[in-house]
Amino acid sequence: MIWESNVSLAPYNTFGIDAKAERLVHLETEADVAHYAQHPEGLRQQRLLLGGGSNMLLCADVPGTTARIAWKGRKVIRETEDHVWLEVAAGESWHETVRFCVGKDWSGLQNLSLIPGLVGAAPVQNIGAYGVELSDSFDCLRFFDWENGEIHPMDAVDCGFSYRDSVFKNRLKGQGVILSVTFRLTKRNHTFQTTYGAIQEELSSRGLQPSVESISDAVMAIRQSKLPDPKVLGNSGSFFKNPALPSAQVSALAQRYPEIPQYPQANGTVKVAAGWLIEQAGWKGKRVGNVGMHARQALVLVNYGGASGPEIWAYAQHVQASVSELFGIDLEAEVNLIG
Ligand SMILES: Cc1cc2nc3c(=O)[nH]c(=O)nc-3n(C[C@H](O)[C@H](O)[C@H](O)COP(=O)(O)OP(=O)(O)OC[C@H]3O[C@@H](n4cnc5c(N)ncnc54)[C@H](O)[C@@H]3O)c2cc1C
Numbered sequence: 001m002i003w004e005s006n007v008s009l010a011p012y013n014t015f016g017i018d019a020k021a022e023r024l025v026h027l028e029t030e031a032d033v034a035h036y037a038q039h040p041e042g043l044r045q046q047r048l049l050l051g052g053g054s055n056m057l058l059c060a061d062v063p064g065t066t067a068r069i070a071w072k073g074r075k076v077i078r079e080t081e082d083h084v085w086l087e088v089a090a091g092e093s094w095h096e097t098v099r100f101c102v103g104k105d106w107s108g109l110q111n112l113s114l115i116p117g118l119v120g121a122a123p124v125q126n127i128g129a130y131g132v133e134l135s136d137s138f139d140c141l142r143f144f145d146w147e148n149g150e151i152h153p154m155d156a157v158d159c160g161f162s163y164r165d166s167v168f169k170n171r172l173k174g175q176g177v178i179l180s181v182t183f184r185l186t187k188r189n190h191t192f193q194t195t196y197g198a199i200q201e202e203l204s205s206r207g208l209q210p211s212v213e214s215i216s217d218a219v220m221a222i223r224q225s226k227l228p229d230p231k232v233l234g235n236s237g238s239f240f241k242n243p244a245l246p247s248a249q250v251s252a253l254a255q256r257y258p259e260i261p262q263y264p265q266a267n268g269t270v271k272v273a274a275g276w277l278i279e280q281a282g283w284k285g286k287r288v289g290n291v292g293m294h295a296r297q298a299l300v301l302v303n304y305g306g307a308s309g310p311e312i313w314a315y316a317q318h319v320q321a322s323v324s325e326l327f328g329i330d331l332e333a334e335v336n337l338i339g
Contacts, residue, residue, distance in 0.1 A: 001025055001026065001027060001028065001032040001035060001036060001039075002025065002026040002028065003023065003024070003025050003041075004021075004023070004024045004025075004026075005022070005023055005024075006020060006021075006022065007020065007021050007024045008020055008021075009021050009024075009050075009053070009058060009062065009066070012050055012052075012053045012068065013050075013053030013054075013056060013058055014052070014053055014054040014116055014230035014234060014235060014236055015056075015057060015058070015230075015234040015235065015236055015303050015307075015309075015312065016230070016234035016303055016305075017057070017058045017234070017303070017307070017308065017309050017312075019058035019059075019060060019061050019062060019309065019339070020061040020062070021048070021061075021062045021065075021066040022061070022062065022063050022064055022065070022066075023041060023045070023064065023065045023066065024065075024066045024068060025042070025065060025066070025067050025068065026068045026070045027067055027068065027069055027070055027071060027091075028070045028071055029071050030071050030089070030179055030180075032071065033071075033144050033177060033179065034144075034149060036067060037144075037146060037149055041065055042065060042067075043065075043067075043146055045064040045065040046064060046065045046066075046067055047062050047063055047064040047065065047066065048062050048065075048066040048067070048338055049066075049067050049069070049174075049177060050066055050067065050068045050069065051069050051090070051117055051118040051120055051121035052093075052094075052116055052117035052118045052121065053117075054116035054117040054230065054236055054237065055117060055121065055124075055125065055236055055237070055334070055335055055336055056236070056335060056336045056337075056338050057236065057309050057312055057313060057333075057335050057336070057337050057338065058309045058338050058339060059309035059310055059313055059337055059338060059339040060309065060310075060338075060339030061339070062338065062339065069090050069091045069118060069120050069177070070091045071089050071090065071091045071179075072089050072091045072092050073088075073089040073092070073180075074086060074087070074088045074089070074092060074097065074100065075087050077182065079187075081187070081188070082186065082187055082188060082189065083184055083185065083186055083187060084104075084106055084184075084185050084187055085139055085182055085183070085184055085185075086101070086106070086182065086183050086185060087180050087181070087182045088119045088180060088181055088182075088183065089119065089120075089179070089180050090118060090119055090120025090121075090177070090178050090179055090180060090181070091118055091119075091120065092118065092119045093117075093118060093119075094112070094115050094116070094117050094118060094119055094122055094127075095113060095114050095115065095116070097109070097119055098110065098112055098113050098114075098115075098216065099113070099216070101183075101185055101212075102212050102213050102216045105187070105211075105212050105213070106185035106186065106187060106212065107185060107186045107190040107191075107192070107212045108136065108137030108183060108184070108185040108186055109132075109137055109183065109185070110192075110212050110213075110215045110216040110219065111129060111130040111131060111132035111193055111196075111199075111215060111216075111219055112127060112128070112129055112130075112132060112134065112219075113216040113219045113220050113223070114219065114220045114223045114224070115127055115129060115237075116230060116237070119180075119181050120177070120178040120179070120180075120181065121178075122134050122181065123138065123141055123159055123161070123166055123168060123178060123181060124166060124168040124169060124178070125164045125165065125166065125169065125334070126159075126161040126162065126163070126164060126165060126166050127164075128163070128164065129219070130193065130196045130197050130199060130219055131193040131195060131196035131197075132193050133161070133163075134161075135156055135159075135161040137183045137184060137185060138156050138159070138161070138181070138182075138183060138184075139155075139156075139182040139183060139184040140153055140154060140155050140156075140181075140182050141153075141154050141159070141178050141179075141180065141181045141182065142154075142178070142179040142180050143172070143176050143177070143178055143179070144176050144177045144178075144179050145175065145176045146174075146175060146176045146177070147175070147176075151179065163241070163242075163244065163265075163271075164241050164334055190211075190212065192210040192211075192215055194210050194215065197219075197222055198218075198222050199215060199218050199219065199222070202218035202221055202222055203215070203218055206218070226296055226297055227294075227297060227300060228294055228296075228297075228300060228302055233294075233302045233303070233304065234302060234303035234305075234307075235294070235300050235301060235302045235303065236301070236334075236335045237300060237334075238274070238275075238299045238300065238334050239299060239300065239301040239316060239333065239334060239335055240274045240278075240299060240316075240319075240320075240331040240332060240333055240334055241274065241331070241332050241333075241334045242263075242271045242272065242273055242274045243271070243272055243274060243277075243329050243330070243331060243332070244265055244267075244269040244270070244271045245269060245270055245271075245272060245329065246269060246270075247264070247268060247269065247270050250262050250270040250272060253272070253327065257280070260272055260273075260276065261273040261276050272329070273299075274299050274323075274331055275297065275298040275299035276298070277323045277326075277327055277329060277331070278293055278298040278299060278319055278323060278331075279298040280326065280327075281319070281322040281323050281326050281327075282322070283298065283319050283322065284298035285298075287304065288315055288318075289307065289311060289315075290303060290304045290305055290306050290307035290311065291303060291304065291307045291311055291312050291315040292304065292315075293319065301315065301316060301319075309338075309339065313337065316333065319331070
């Protein structure tokens, strides 16, 4: 457990916001978590639990203690002829874990290549991309309960996964920390999801058949061509969720806007593309000061350099107001607001 005082969090969030942490503690082993929970300047003073900082907007300096998840490790805990169960520590890089599985030819996570952040945060919003969600390969996780220091095993039902949501954003928000996540991956007779985005086109253009590796490579190439690299332009990926609306509302909208992209959901709602709504409202590529919606991807809000959290949030609220005025739809932020 390493303690620092008055530290800039700029290297620890992908928006690159220079908010200060009064105290930053790096939790480097699972055992550190229990010690931290008892430490006088630990949990009792905690204001922020930090993973890779790729899904948060720091709107102010953080008083008290910021705890950074940094413990690592991966191990196979069970194996059959067809499947392998891989337990991964919360502090492991998500993308490196995906590539580790790709290297073993284990399928399940390949469509989720190149998503920033750490493994422990992935269940929090049930990360998803290219027709696949974390929950599709999830087996269980271990959750350290801040209140009593007990470690609870949780399966998918306990986690309450849905679109960019889970129990960790709701009932268990701030109640504990995910220590590790176990994935159930497939060793043979793979089935692949290639119908979303441009995966199929990317494979065809390379003359490749779908495989764990070719899909991961294709997803990486597509993402690199479309999404700004946070190391170059600060961002947190999709800033807003795609709204899921009653089908009658979407039908009425489609009368006015026949081209509106719509995706019927199993629960009877219809998801519409937030990026399209934002583009129609005139915000795609529009820069105000140091903030703007990206020119190639209207759903990604970028920091052109030096923007503060409140500046970014003010811009986001203008986007919300425009979309609400034009379509009567309230966009919900996907990113976590801190402070
Ligand atoms: C360029 C870019 C592209 C992206 N693309 C996608 C995408 O395709 N799909 C997608 O779903 N997301 C995407 N994201 C969002 C983000 O990468 C994911 O949400 C990621 O899982 C966040 O991980 P993190 O470690 O950075 O979490 P952080 O931002 O550090 O934390 C997010 C939240 O989880 C909490 N948390 C973190 N770790 C734990 C833990 N171990 N236990 C309990 N709570 C915890 C934090 O307190 C915070 O509330 C993208 C982001 C960027 C910058």
